[in-house]
Amino acid sequence: MIVSIRPNSPKEKINHLIKWLDDKNLIVKEFHGNDQCVLGLIGNTKCIDKDMLKSLDIVESVSDMTDTFKASNRKMHPDDSILRLASGEGPLIGGGHFALIAGPCSVESREQLVGIARDVKAAGANFLRGGAFKPRTSPYDFQGMGSAGLELLLEARAETGLPIVTELMYLHNLDEFIEKKIDVIQIGARNTQNYDLLKELGKSTQAPVLLKRGLAGTIKELLMSAEYIMANGNENVILCERGIRTYEQDYARNTLDLSAVPILKNLTHLPVIVDPSHATGRADLVPSMTLAAIAAGADGILVEVHNDPKNALCDGAQSLTPEAFAELSAKIDRLRDALR
Ligand code: PEP
Ligand code: MN
Numbered sequence: 001m002i003v004s005i006r007p008n009s010p011k012e013k014i015n016h017l018i019k020w021l022d023d024k025n026l027i028v029k030e031f032h033g034n035d036q037c038v039l040g041l042i043g044n045t046k047c048i049d050k051d052m053l054k055s056l057d058i059v060e061s062v063s064d065m066t067d068t069f070k071a072s073n074r075k076m077h078p079d080d081s082i083l084r085l086a087s088g089e090g091p092l093i094g095g096g097h098f099a100l101i102a103g104p105c106s107v108e109s110r111e112q113l114v115g116i117a118r119d120v121k122a123a124g125a126n127f128l129r130g131g132a133f134k135p136r137t138s139p140y141d142f143q144g145m146g147s148a149g150l151e152l153l154l155e156a157r158a159e160t161g162l163p164i165v166t167e168l169m170y171l172h173n174l175d176e177f178i179e180k181k182i183d184v185i186q187i188g189a190r191n192t193q194n195y196d197l198l199k200e201l202g203k204s205t206q207a208p209v210l211l212k213r214g215l216a217g218t219i220k221e222l223l224m225s226a227e228y229i230m231a232n233g234n235e236n237v238i239l240c241e242r243g244i245r246t247y248e249q250d251y252a253r254n255t256l257d258l259s260a261v262p263i264l265k266n267l268t269h270l271p272v273i274v275d276p277s278h279a280t281g282r283a284d285l286v287p288s289m290t291l292a293a294i295a296a297g298a299d300g301i302l303v304e305v306h307n308d309p310k311n312a313l314c315d316g317a318q319s320l321t322p323e324a325f326a327e328l329s330a331k332i333d334r335l336r337d338a339l340r
Contacts, residue, residue: 001041001045001048001050001063001064001065002038002039002041002062002063002064002065003017003039003040003041003059003061003062004036004037004038004059004060004061005037005038005058005060006057006058006059006060007036008035009057013057013058014037014039017056017058021039021041021048024043024047024048025043025044026041026042026045026047027041027042027043028040029041029042029077031077031078031079033078036078038075038076038077038078040071040073040076040077041065042071042231045064050062063075067267068224069220069223069226069227069267069268070227070231071227071230071231071235072223072227072230072237072268072269073269074266074267074268074269076269079095080094080095080096080269080271080299081094081095081235081269081270082094082095082097083208083236083271084236085163085184085207085208086207086208087181087183090163090183091126091127091163093208093238093271094238094270095299097299098299099238099271099273099299099300099301100126100127100300100301100303100329100332101125101127101128101129101165101300101301101302101303102120102123102125102127102128102129102303102304102305102325103120103129103130103165103304104116104129104304104305104306104312104314105131105134105277105304105306105312105313105315106130106131106132106144106145106149106312106313106314106315107131107132107144107145108145108312108313112306112307112308113130113152113155113156114155114156114159114160115307116128116130116305116307117156117159117160117162118159118160119305119307119325119326120162120305120322120325121160121161121162122326123322123326123329124329124330124332124333125162125325125329126162126163127162127163127164127183127184128153128156128157128160128162128164128165129164129165129166129186129302129304130152130153130156130164130165130166131149131166131167131314132144132145132147132148132150132152132153132166132167133146133149133168133173134167134314135167135169135188135190135191136314142314144314147176149166150176150177150180150182153182154180157183163184164182164183164184165184165302166184166185166186167187167188168182168185168186168187168191169188169191170197171197171200174197174201174204174205177205177207178204178205178207181207182207183207183208184207184208184209184238185201185205185208185209185210186209186210187201187209187210187225188212189212189215189278192212192213192214192222192225193217193221193225195228198225198228198232199228199229199232200232201232202228202230202231202232202233202234203232203234205234206236207234207236208236208237208238209234209237209238210238210240210302211229211237211238211239211240212242212275213239213240213241213242213244213257213260215244215245215254216244216245217244219260219263219264219267222239223239223264226239226268237270238270238272238273238299239264239268239270239272239273240272240273240274240275241256241257241258241260241261241264241272241275241279241293241298242254242275242278242302243255243256243257243275243278243279243280252279252280252282252285253278253279253280253281253318254278254279254280254281256274256276256280256289256293258274258289258292258293258296260272261274261293261296261297261298262296262297265297271299272297272298272299273299273300273302274290274293274296274298274300274302275301275302275303276289276290276293276301276303277302277304277315277318277319278304278315278318280318281315281317281318282317282318283309283317283318283319283324286303286318286320286328287320287324287327287328290303290328291331291335294332294336294339295335295339301332303328304318304319304320305319305320305321305325306319306320307321307322309321
């Protein structure tokens with residue numbers, strides 16, 4: 001249920017109403033915009049007399065919330081959410097704060113990671129990505145460096161100051177991610193509906209969670225996965241469109257669903273980013289799809305960059321060289337200026 005409060009209503013009266021709703025065991029989400037205050041009620045709202053609520057002098061309107069996604073719903077929070085890192089420092093994400101996340105698919109060595117980190121930072125990236133735990137289709141392929149890879153990410157963060165984004169695959173590694181203060185925890189497409197993992201991410205951390213769309217996930221399923229994290233206490237979720245599985249297999253790894261960006265931006269206040277690398281599987285398609293994603297309204301881009309794509313241990317075909325990334329980053333700046 002959404003309760004819109006009349007502008008300039010006395011704070012004490014609003015607080016009194018919130019306390020009364022709290023006592024009914026409802027979760028009350030408060031949104032305070034410039035001249036707008038909205039109370040979003042989650043829980044058994046049947047116990048509320050809507051007419052009585054409407055009759056209060058501070059209440060402008062009351063409407064039912066029929067959507068299944070609640071905490072992520074823009075009706076609850078009309079402005080874009082702006083996420084901060086748990087450290088309270090570093091770049092913000094969303095609401096005009098653009099996340100340019102770049103780095104290798106997999107952490108392979110200190111030289112590789114720190115070299116790429118320096119290059120992408122110089123080119124304008126404000127986050128470093130790199131997989132330490134890798135979900136590979138084949139068990140015979142490189143599975144990632146694991147904890148040793150996380151250590152290298154920490155070194156690259158210390159050397160460059162770039163906050164790090166890396167994938168958590170298993171619940172049993174969550175404590176390690178928290179101890180190591182991983183800045184943004186990525187949940188990959190294969191784990192988007194691992195609800196136990198999502199619940200625990202809600203309960204145990206306030207670090208932003210970069211939640212990828214499932215391989216064949218609908219937009220609503222992505223939002224419901226975000227709800228699992230938010231309903232359990234962590235509201236810092238970044239949604240990521242990374243291409244979905246369609247009948248096209250020959251010319252693109254996945255099909256980039258760019259319409260998901262404006263659809264999601266309309267439905268939710270959470271930041272929405274695009275990963276053109278996994279969406280296409282082809283480095284030559286990454287620049288045009290990046291620019292298209294930004295034109296569609298994306299709050300950020302996650303792109304794979306490798307110093308030696310031909311010999312990359314994972315996803316070389318879709319990885320940009322540092323030079324190509326620098327060229328793309330300059331174009332991103334020009335496009336964002338033009339769109340302002
Ligand atoms: C990745 O970002 O390295 C990755 C494995 O992505 P996805 O989960 O989208 O396949
Ligand atoms: Mn990859």
